[in-house]
Every structure is written in structure tokens, then in C-alpha cells.
Amino acid sequence: MSTPTARDERDYYERIFRVCEEVPRGQVSTYGDIATIVGDGCDARIVGHAMAALGARAATCPWQRIINRTGGISTSGHGQKERLEEEGVGFDEKGHVLMSVHQWAGPTEEWARARGFHPLPPKTPQGGASTQLSLF
DNA sequence: GTGATGACGATAT
DNA sequence: TATATCGCCATCA
Incomplete structure (x- = not known):
């Protein structure tokens, strides 16, 4: 194409917002995953x-479902945790989201390709249900 | 164009 | 798991 520029849109923001909106209710994702x-x-x-x-996108973009990799809320004063709890997201005693239960597995490869994005890589299911750990 | 800032990630201890 | 350190990169003044 004539404009093979990396950013077909204005900035990364537009893409990020788009992916962010794909996170289903009751689930959360991390900044790294979105990136x-x-x-x-x-x-x-x-x-x-x-x-x-x-x-103004905060009204249509579930920003509250985006948390850091530690499963903690980086924001303070925005009621992020409060909103997640209202969606059914569970927290532990430390105030960390139960990533092993509510972590979003990412959009479908079909959706990702249709948007020009990339699917989420196979994450190592550490902890949680390590019952199927028989990898060698 | 440069420097500073930041709702972070990964690794090491 | 928590803390400390470094890196990586776009946006703003």
C-alpha cells in the first residue's frame, strides 16, 4: 500500500480502545496483553x-477491566476495583484480581486478523490449575 | 528537537 | 509474593 505506515489510524490509542472494548464483562486483561x-x-x-x-471514551471503553500484570489496581480514586466487583470479578484478600479465573484469554484469532491485530500468545498456566502439568 | 513523565513489564534478589 | 532496578516507548511542555 501507498501508506505502509505502522499506524494506519492516528495513534495507538484508537487501537487500544478497540481491543479494550472487546474485553467481556466479568473478565479482565492486562496492559501487556492489550499491547x-x-x-x-x-x-x-x-x-x-x-x-x-x-x-469521553471512558463511557464506552471498559477501562476498568484493564489492570497490571500483578492483578492489582494501579488506579486509585477511580473506583476501578469497585466497578469490577460489580461486574462479578472476584478479588483476593490482598485486593488482587483472581487472574486465574477472570483473566481474558484474548480475542478470537478471526477478530484479531480482521482488525489487523495479533492473537494472544500461549500463556503458561502457572499455578491455579496445574493439574494438567505433565509437560515432560 | 530535547527532556521529562508515566493507569507498566520482566528479571533478579 | 514483594521489592528493587532497568528497559521500552509514545505523548506533552
Whole structure:
């Protein structure tokens, strides 16, 4: 194409918002995962900047479902945890989201390709249900 | 164009 | 698991 520029849209923000809106209710995703789906050099930090720049999109973008890799809420004063609990997301005694239960597995490969994004890589299911760990 | 900032990630301890 | 350190990159002043 004449414009093979990485950012077909204005910025990464538009993509990030789009992926963010794909997170189903009752589930959460991490900045790194969103960045991976967006790909194209996107980074977890960029996702954080996008969330901070949501603006009017905050009404249509489930930003509250985006948390850091530790499963903790990086925001404070925005009632993020409160909103997640209202969606059915469970937290542990430490205030961390039960990632092994509510972590979003990412969009379908079909959806990702249709949008020009990348599917989520196979994550190692550590802890949680390690019953099927028989890998060698 | 440069420097500073930031809703982070990964690794090491 | 928590803390400390480094890296990586877009956006803003």
C-alpha cells in the first residue's frame, strides 16, 4: 500500500480502545496483553497512556477491566476495583484480581486478523490449575 | 528537537 | 509474593 505506515489510524490509542472494548464483562486483561494484541511495537506503558487519555471514551471503553500484570489496581480514586466487583470479578484478600479465573484469554484469532491485530500468545498456566502439568 | 513523565513489564534478589 | 532496578516507548511542555 501507498501508506505502509505502522499506524494506519492516528495513534495507538484508537487501537487500544478497540481491543479494550472487546474485553467481556466479568473478565479482565492486562496492559501487556492489550499491547501484545495491538502489536506493532505497542508497549504496556502505551496502553496505560491510552487509558489515561480515554477522555469521553471512558463511557464506552471498559477501562476498568484493564489492570497490571500483578492483578492489582494501579488506579486509585477511580473506583476501578469497585466497578469490577460489580461486574462479578472476584478479588483476593490482598485486593488482587483472581487472574486465574477472570483473566481474558484474548480475542478470537478471526477478530484479531480482521482488525489487523495479533492473537494472544500461549500463556503458561502457572499455578491455579496445574493439574494438567505433565509437560515432560 | 530535547527532556521529562508515566493507569507498566520482566528479571533478579 | 514483594521489592528493587532497568528497559521500552509514545505523548506533552
